[in-house]
Amino acid sequence: MAAEPGRLPEGGRIDRSRPLQFRFDGRAYTGFEGDTLASALLANRVRITARSFKYHRPRGVMGAGPEEPATLVELEGDLASGNRPATTVRLTDGLVARSVNAWPSASFDLGAVNQALARFIPAGFYYKTFKWPDWHLYEPSIRKAAGLAGAPRESSNDGYEARHAHTDLLIAGAGPAGLMAALVAGRAGARVMIVDEGAEAGGSLLNRRLSIGDQPAMGWVAAAVAELSAMDNVIHLQNATVWAYREHNLLMVHERSPENSSLSGRSWRVRAGQVITATGAIERMMVFEGNDRPGVMLASAVQAYVNRWAVRSGQRAAVFTNNDSVYAAAADMARAGIDVAAIIDSRDSVPDHARALVPGMEILAGHTVGKVHGRRGLRAVTVAGRRIDCDLLAVSGGWNPAVHLYSQSRSRIVWDERLASFVPGDAAQAVLAAGAANGAMTLGAALAEGAARALAAVAALGRAAAMPALPEAVDTPYTVAPLWTAPGAAAKSFLDVQNDVTVADIELALREGYSNIEHVKRYTTGGMGIDQGKTGNVNIIGAVAERQGKTPGEVGVTTFRPPYTPVDFGAIAGRRAGPVVLPYRHTPLTGWHKDHGAVMYEAGARWRRPGYYPRPGESFQDSVNREARTVREGVGIYDGSPLGKYEVKGRDAGRFLDWIYTNVMSSLTAGNGRYGLMLTDDGMILDDGVSFRLAEDRFLVSTSTGNADAVWQHMEKLLRIERPDWQVRITNVTSQWANATICGPKAREVLAAMGTDIDLAQGAFPFMAFRDGTVADLPTRVVRVSFTGELSFEVNVRPRDLPTLWEAAMEAGRSHGIAPIGSEANHVLRVEKGFLSLGHEVDGTVDPHDLGMGWVMSKKKPDFLGKRSVALRRSAGRPRRELVGIRPLDPDRQIPEGAPLTPGGRKEATEGFVTACVWSVVESRWVGLALLTDGRARIGGRAYVRLPDGIIEVALCPPVFHDPEGERLRS
Amino acid sequence: MLLIDCPFCGKRNESEFVYGGPAMPARPADPSALDDAHWVDHLTVPPNPMGPVEERWWHLRGCGSWLTIRRDTVTHAIAEVRHGG
Amino acid sequence: MGYDATITQLPLRALFDLQGEPSAIGDWCGDALPAFPERPNSVSERDGRTLIWTGPDHWLLSAPLGAEAGLSEELRPDDAPADIGVTALSDTVTFFAVTGPDAGAVMAVATPLDLHPDTFPADAASWTESFGTKALIRRIGEGYEIAVDRSYSDWFGAMLDRVVA
Amino acid sequence: MVNIIIVMQRYSILSLARNALSGHRGWAEAWRSPPLKDRYDAIIVGAGGHGLAAAYYLAKEHGITDVAVLEAGWLGGGNVARNTVTIRSNYMRDESIPFYVKSVAMFEGLTRELNFNMMHSKRTMIDVLQTWGMVRDRRRRRLIMDIYGATYEDISVDELRRRVPALTGGRPDSRLPILGAAVHTDAAVNRHDAVAWGYARAADAMGVEMHQKTPATKLLRGADGAIAGVETPRGTVRAKTVALAVSGHTTTLTETAGLRLPLRTINLTAFVSEPVKPVVDVIVNCPDLGVYLSQSDKGELVIGGATDLGQSFRRDIKQSVFEDTVAAMLDLFPRFRRLKLMRQWGGHLDMAHDATPIVSATDIPGLIVSAGWWGGYKAIPAGGAGLAHLIATGRPDPLTAPFGLNRFRTLDYVVETGTTTAR
Numbered sequence A: 001m002a003a004e005p006g007r008l009p010e011g012g013r014i015d016r017s018r019p020l021q022f023r024f025d026g027r028a029y030t031g032f033e034g035d036t037l038a039s040a041l042l043a044n045r046v047r048i049t050a051r052s053f054k055y056h057r058p059r060g061v062m063g064a065g066p067e068e069p070a071t072l073v074e075l076e077g078d079l080a081s082g083n084r085p086a087t088t089v090r091l092t093d094g095l096v097a098r099s100v101n102a103w104p105s106a107s108f109d110l111g112a113v114n115q116a117l118a119r120f121i122p123a124g125f126y127y128k129t130f131k132w133p134d135w136h137l138y139e140p141s142i143r144k145a146a147g148l149a150g151a152p153r154e155s156s157n158d159g160y161e162a163r164h165a166h167t168d169l170l171i172a173g174a175g176p177a178g179l180m181a182a183l184v185a186g187r188a189g190a191r192v193m194i195v196d197e198g199a200e201a202g203g204s205l206l207n208r209r210l211s212i213g214d215q216p217a218m219g220w221v222a223a224a225v226a227e228l229s230a231m232d233n234v235i236h237l238q239n240a241t242v243w244a245y246r247e248h249n250l251l252m253v254h255e256r257s258p259e260n261s262s263l264s265g266r267s268w269r270v271r272a273g274q275v276i277t278a279t280g281a282i283e284r285m286m287v288f289e290g291n292d293r294p295g296v297m298l299a300s301a302v303q304a305y306v307n308r309w310a311v312r313s314g315q316r317a318a319v320f321t322n323n324d325s326v327y328a329a330a331a332d333m334a335r336a337g338i339d340v341a342a343i344i345d346s347r348d349s350v351p352d353h354a355r356a357l358v359p360g361m362e363i364l365a366g367h368t369v370g371k372v373h374g375r376r377g378l379r380a381v382t383v384a385g386r387r388i389d390c391d392l393l394a395v396s397g398g399w400n401p402a403v404h405l406y407s408q409s410r411s412r413i414v415w416d417e418r419l420a421s422f423v424p425g426d427a428a429q430a431v432l433a434a435g436a437a438n439g440a441m442t443l444g445a446a447l448a449e450g451a452a453r454a455l456a457a458v459a460a461l462g463r464a465a466a467m468p469a470l471p472e473a474v475d476t477p478y479t480v481a482p483l484w485t486a487p488g489a490a491a492k493s494f495l496d497v498q499n500d501v502t503v504a505d506i507e508l509a510l511r512e513g514y515s516n517i518e519h520v521k522r523y524t525t526g527g528m529g530i531d532q533g534k535t536g537n538v539n540i541i542g543a544v545a546e547r548q549g550k551t552p553g554e555v556g557v558t559t560f561r562p563p564y565t566p567v568d569f570g571a572i573a574g575r576r577a578g579p580v581v582l583p584y585r586h587t588p589l590t591g592w593h594k595d596h597g598a599v600m601y602e603a604g605a606r607w608r609r610p611g612y613y614p615r616p617g618e619s620f621q622d623s624v625n626r627e628a629r630t631v632r633e634g635v636g637i638y639d640g641s642p643l644g645k646y647e648v649k650g651r652d653a654g655r656f657l658d659w660i661y662t663n664v665m666s667s668l669t670a671g672n673g674r675y676g677l678m679l680t681d682d683g684m685i686l687d688d689g690v691s692f693r694l695a696e697d698r699f700l701v702s703t704s705t706g707n708a709d710a711v712w713q714h715m716e717k718l719l720r721i722e723r724p725d726w727q728v729r730i731t732n733v734t735s736q737w738a739n740a741t742i743c744g745p746k747a748r749e750v751l752a753a754m755g756t757d758i759d760l761a762q763g764a765f766p767f768m769a770f771r772d773g774t775v776a777d778l779p780t781r782v783v784r785v786s787f788t789g790e791l792s793f794e795v796n797v798r799p800r801d802l803p804t805l806w807e808a809a810m811e812a813g814r815s816h817g818i819a820p821i822g823s824e825a826n827h828v829l830r831v832e833k834g835f836l837s838l839g840h841e842v843d844g845t846v847d848p849h850d851l852g853m854g855w856v857m858s859k860k861k862p863d864f865l866g867k868r869s870v871a872l873r874r875s876a877g878r879p880r881r882e883l884v885g886i887r888p889l890d891p892d893r894q895i896p897e898g899a900p901l902t903p904g905g906r907k908e909a910t911e912g913f914v915t916a917c918v919w920s921v922v923e924s925r926w927v928g929l930a931l932l933t934d935g936r937a938r939i940g941g942r943a944y945v946r947l948p949d950g951i952i953e954v955a956l957c958p959p960v961f962h963d964p965e966g967e968r969l970r971s
Numbered sequence B: 001m002l003l004i005d006c007p008f009c010g011k012r013n014e015s016e017f018v019y020g021g022p023a024m025p026a027r028p029a030d031p032s033a034l035d036d037a038h039w040v041d042h043l044t045v046p047p048n049p050m051g052p053v054e055e056r057w058w059h060l061r062g063c064g065s066w067l068t069i070r071r072d073t074v075t076h077a078i079a080e081v082r083h084g085g
Numbered sequence C: 001m002g003y004d005a006t007i008t009q010l011p012l013r014a015l016f017d018l019q020g021e022p023s024a025i026g027d028w029c030g031d032a033l034p035a036f037p038e039r040p041n042s043v044s045e046r047d048g049r050t051l052i053w054t055g056p057d058h059w060l061l062s063a064p065l066g067a068e069a070g071l072s073e074e075l076r077p078d079d080a081p082a083d084i085g086v087t088a089l090s091d092t093v094t095f096f097a098v099t100g101p102d103a104g105a106v107m108a109v110a111t112p113l114d115l116h117p118d119t120f121p122a123d124a125a126s127w128t129e130s131f132g133t134k135a136l137i138r139r140i141g142e143g144y145e146i147a148v149d150r151s152y153s154d155w156f157g158a159m160l161d162r163v164v165a
Numbered sequence D: 001m002v003n004i005i006i007v008m009q010r011y012s013i014l015s016l017a018r019n020a021l022s023g024h025r026g027w028a029e030a031w032r033s034p035p036l037k038d039r040y041d042a043i044i045v046g047a048g049g050h051g052l053a054a055a056y057y058l059a060k061e062h063g064i065t066d067v068a069v070l071e072a073g074w075l076g077g078g079n080v081a082r083n084t085v086t087i088r089s090n091y092m093r094d095e096s097i098p099f100y101v102k103s104v105a106m107f108e109g110l111t112r113e114l115n116f117n118m119m120h121s122k123r124t125m126i127d128v129l130q131t132w133g134m135v136r137d138r139r140r141r142r143l144i145m146d147i148y149g150a151t152y153e154d155i156s157v158d159e160l161r162r163r164v165p166a167l168t169g170g171r172p173d174s175r176l177p178i179l180g181a182a183v184h185t186d187a188a189v190n191r192h193d194a195v196a197w198g199y200a201r202a203a204d205a206m207g208v209e210m211h212q213k214t215p216a217t218k219l220l221r222g223a224d225g226a227i228a229g230v231e232t233p234r235g236t237v238r239a240k241t242v243a244l245a246v247s248g249h250t251t252t253l254t255e256t257a258g259l260r261l262p263l264r265t266i267n268l269t270a271f272v273s274e275p276v277k278p279v280v281d282v283i284v285n286c287p288d289l290g291v292y293l294s295q296s297d298k299g300e301l302v303i304g305g306a307t308d309l310g311q312s313f314r315r316d317i318k319q320s321v322f323e324d325t326v327a328a329m330l331d332l333f334p335r336f337r338r339l340k341l342m343r344q345w346g347g348h349l350d351m352a353h354d355a356t357p358i359v360s361a362t363d364i365p366g367l368i369v370s371a372g373w374w375g376g377y378k379a380i381p382a383g384g385a386g387l388a389h390l391i392a393t394g395r396p397d398p399l400t401a402p403f404g405l406n407r408f409r410t411l412d413y414v415v416e417t418g419t420t421t422a423r
């Protein structure tokens, strides 16, 4: 076990009583509770922690938070996940991590040969080459090289949850601005949610040494956190990132390893009345040759490591800046024992308030870093010809307010010349920015803004709040003079460290005419990495602006989009996984069907229904034939519960049905029903079903299973939007009625045997009538409809009674050989009858005439939905595809459903297709239905099914194979 | 995800609603009185502005009302919600 | 560790759907109903009968299942005048109770409806959405009652169990 | 063939090597920025895939080079920059299949034709079928596609799992068990930006002018009612033929000339995961669950799902659509639970009343529209060629003829029944 050479003897927010063992790239190290993987690696002086994406250059840790562009690791074991910035990986005991994109390790990486090829592979090189003979030749090796981490493996302990939250005010960020805002709004009684992605609250205060009032800033933070936790109107989350800002103030939060739960992640959908983005600011890189060398770090990160983790990132440092913020950092570095050799400031004059922070330190104003020495890590820099030995170069290119969320809300961001950064502009939603996220770069200003924004937000919510007395907070003013690219910056000056995009790449893009910033992004891939350019994007914009003679504001930004930082897909799906990924519906008999061996299918509208009930040793076809024969010859029973059912009631109910059906329903007498077709106003069939008149002003409309909701919507919309003055009310009774349909020549006997007070005689209870009464002592409504072509009784009961009814029918039918039938046999039976089926014959292109159902189009009614369109379409006189029956000349030849018909079976445009093909139990052969151009006129002739492996000749016949007169169903 | 202020229920998540299409002009009482071209337009040509558009939403998973809302197609801001057409 | 909450599937209840002008409904139903609730999406109760105002011109009457036959006689759904709708719906929904200290957290996973007491007080009840399907939610003593279409209840129960597990 | 002088710098490994030695200072602009004239033979509005391809074929096939392509924003920044690059021809209707078959084939030769590497990768698409209705839908497509020479084959579930090992969901006990799969070997992905840039560069080389940041704000009509040109903030530009290839903005423009069209604009979205090592090497389409994905050469999974409800000119993803898509993906690919979302975005496109594209002359003489391309990335080569043909000859070519506006006059819609999530 190695000691930790970089760790300071005391200080920091780590728990030295809890050492932790971990492995990185195969070697063992120690850190402490409170460390991140990055701080622990630095404490162990591991310098090369990564290899770059394209050139495999050695890289070290550069940042201290989610902005980290360089060190991405892959975690193994229970925590397995890839492409994690080491700066955001909380150190745990036994953690195993390795660098991505390097083999065998970051320190010794074979891919490094790409460095030698660098000049041949500038931005966009692949557009210019790899064309011959074919991209395919090159793609596999390119794909293997790309991709950083490996794809995650399946892991069993992935608990994720997604939940909703509602809040008056959502505050993103628990730095001083966010905490102050939460205190003000919380004290005013508003519902507040404050969400921060760090392990603990405090934001930048964790990394700096400042005071608030008369105590250290972190004391103030602790007091604020305590006060908030005592308010039950406040929810405070740490380790939680606001990663998306969507329309209508919906924000998404990803909470990692939530407390008091076994979850690995929780996703919050937060609907907020008001939002304050107090997300702080992110430091920019400096752009000079060799700025990616291990040992070059963001100054704020170096400062964070000494203050928060008691880690010296190097022994002897230089500092390179264009702004004031590094002076406090340099002072903190020096206090921690880092020997600060010099501060190189590109500005000609350094403000006194900055100088005052580093008395005695050498400041090289008006200078830039010329050259970086050291191949595998920094050894020295050259400034104006002078070599400064150092193993650490702390750089700051200025600060970018973290406007990501603000911009995601589609609010404007604008260029601020004074801050040399983009800042929030006009808001597009109820959002305010506070603190460094709004360009308020000092602690006092952040506190004041946090309070002021909270007051404004609370006022907008209609609440009164008091401006608190603001504690005194001394901080250094912030001034900056941008240096977008240092003199001499070229092919090894990295703008996007992660994607290896250099100044030379940007210049090439501009030279080749990819001059819009969006082109620059896409041509070079700058900003398209996992960090989405947090440290680099504005530098790219600055570099482009400089070269185009524009301001960065004129160049503009690329679009900020979610997520702010990457989010596990598991957290987004939450609990929806496996068997409950989609809803499923059951009837009261679903259990029975399964117990009786039914093969269950998805049957539309989320229902799962029996397809067939195979008996031991039976093939699929055997079962279906047996079930179909049972109905044709004896009696079958099926569960018809899912059929859509609606009560339509009111003075205008009849008139309404006449309008939405093609035929007349208002002439029905109570106790009777009628089959009807519903068209869209475009004149296409929408649905079919039987409507019954229950009373003068009351109808029961039934719909197909799959279309039930669509028909309901259709009816409701027509009524409420087009005919609000009509008195019609619709009640969905689909789930109030379940049914068992008993069908076949012996159906009447079975029903009678069950015991009923309904007169079942043909004369007393004709086809298409219904009767209320009891069956097997249960209250029922029995309906004489038939979808099989046989005598059929649909016995409707309350769902709670269906199992009893069903058992009674099975019992009563036993002597008749009753058997349950599934949807496959039903399909055979309806095809034999030529009954239409939605999804087969009705595919959104047919009208009733096409199906030979012109009779259903009322000639009496002046208008009904679809009438005008059917007439208009037909007036063009174009030939239509019409429903016909088909019999393959070879009776044993099954035709795949969907197969095309072409003239003579030739390889030509189709003239129709086979909508259904079944083994007919009445004809003992394959029969089918087809839609065929001018089909009806061709009945008696032949047509040809064209399959990839042959042609099937079929004889055309009327589309009915069984009982054309319908005597059996009326019997 | 929109937040729709139902006159009956108050502000509710879009997931409670079913989209019912753009508000087309009222269906003519007597379609046969229209010439073909006008009928085709009525059926097929919706208003498609960059800006406010009226559309129907069914509060199926709420109070069951049909609502007409005026929503900006660019910003998605909802300026008006009313019952019926 | 999951949530400290209990999911219970409740027995059927007598339910009647009432549609129309309150005056017309009142005329027909007479004493069968508690007073009409005063706010949309709230309930009134009397003698074990609960009336929920679920939509404009739309109410749901609920009572223990034992009262179903009696109510049916009082309300005579089949004879109600044309301008109102009275429909028996007892079998259409399945009720679940979500109770226990973490009931609120479970509900926050289950539904986007804001159940804060300021917006959803003790007498509130509303149709809303839960896991993508239509659901009726009401506050009960130490938790919530949530009802969905009976055909979805197996799935819905499984979903709630997953949340609590 | 028309004689066009091509003045284009060749891209090759040699030119790359040569340039490397000179610090890549020798590369020319891919396209120029000439001054905007006040008159052209033809104007194409919209420098997206269809507009740029039309410009290229107009010059190459028809010798018409006095053409301005006017682009409101940056070239290639519309939907061509934001689609999921699924190139396929598994359609259902005689009107559609031959067109897409041709377009898919044209894509295959484009890298060399345009001397611009589009990284065209004939990956194969596999449809994962989880309901019998979908099995039937795909069978219908498969059998008719065969007539037009497009590939589509059934494979077993075992074979599917062998070819997509990461697909471990959809087992018999899942919500929607996998019933089968269909393989479309013609399907491909490629580099979307390169398509726009490649066409632009080649068209530029033949003299077509590209004008960025030049929105057409109004269509101008002459006294005879015919199109006369367009107005732009940079001045009026005249032409006797104006073609609109502006995706979601077709009606925005036609309505300035009083022309209303059966189109509405919708928002469609996509997202990418973090880049990872190769894990899926085909396009996987799951129409029953509503998700499709492929892995790019850079390693991200590129994932798409359903469209938003309602009309929209926004380009943000809707949380509900997004969650549904992710839940569906994880059901089939449970191991992606720990994969991370990296970026998401949207695009807006118009969709015709029958959901089939429109390439057509209009009631305004000289005004041509190419619209309704909500799944029209794959259609760029053939659609561009068809549009060019229409511009040059005034008549549609046979492949785009079924996409005329006339079909609406008699409500003879072209309906691609059935759902395929993959665009």
Ligand SMILES: Cc1cc2nc3c(=O)[nH]c(=O)nc-3n(C[C@H](O)[C@H](O)[C@H](O)COP(=O)(O)OP(=O)(O)OC[C@H]3O[C@@H](n4cnc5c(N)ncnc54)[C@H](O)[C@@H]3O)c2cc1C
Binding pocket: D045, D046, D047, D048, D049, D050, D051, D070, D071, D072, D073, D074, D075, D076, D077, D078, D079, D080, D081, D082, D083, D084, D085, D086, D087, D214, D215, D216, D217, D245, D246, D247, D248, D249, D253, D268, D269, D270, D304, D346, D347, D348, D349, D373, D374, D375, D376, D377, D378, D379, D422, D423
């Ligand atoms: C998320 C998503 C996924 C998709 N996936 C696929 C897929 O997998 N496969 C597939 O085949 N298709 C897919 N598509 C569709 C495909 O992107 C489009 O069909 C195709 O890009 C549209 O054609 P285009 O390239 O010409 O349009 P665009 O690229 O949108 O070009 C139109 C251009 O017109 C410009 N413009 C607009 N108005 C004006 C004006 N007034 N003046 C000047 N210029 C104007 C725009 O700025 C734009 O550049 C997808 C689309 C999206 C959004």
Ligand SMILES: NC(=O)c1ccc[n+]([C@@H]2O[C@H](COP(=O)([O-])OP(=O)(O)OC[C@H]3O[C@@H](n4cnc5c(N)ncnc54)[C@H](O)[C@@H]3O)[C@@H](O)[C@H]2O)c1
Binding pocket: A172, A173, A174, A175, A176, A177, A178, A195, A196, A197, A198, A202, A203, A204, A205, A240, A241, A242, A243, A278, A279, A280, A281, A324, A325, A326, A399, A402, A405, A434, A435, A436, A437, A440, A441, A442, A443, A446, A475, A476, A477, A478, A564
């Ligand atoms: N001159 C400088 O050195 C300089 C520059 C910039 C900022 N600052 C200091 O920063 C402080 C400003 O305070 P502040 O409160 O505005 O910022 P802050 O940086 O202190 O706090 C921002 C917090 O927001 C969190 N955050 C960011 N994005 C988030 C997201 N999407 N979801 C959840 N949490 C997110 C961060 O983790 C951080 O904790 C002042 O003390 C100021 O002096 C100083």
Ligand SMILES: Cc1cc2nc3c(=O)[nH]c(=O)nc-3n(C[C@H](O)[C@H](O)[C@H](O)COP(=O)(O)O)c2cc1C
Binding pocket: A527, A528, A529, A532, A558, A559, A561, D081, D082, D083, D084, D085, D192, D272, D296, D298, D300, D302, D315, D342, D343, D344, D345, D346
């Ligand atoms: C096929 C494809 C792959 C993409 N891959 C990435 C990627 O790896 N990284 C990234 O940041 N964005 C990626 N994007 C998204 C773009 O950054 C951008 O979001 C998209 O082009 C839309 O533009 P906009 O976000 O600027 O509106 C990809 C887009 C497409 C179409």
Ligand SMILES: [Zn+2]
Binding pocket: B006, B007, B008, B009, B010, B059, B062, B063, B064, B065
């Ligand atoms: Zn409502």
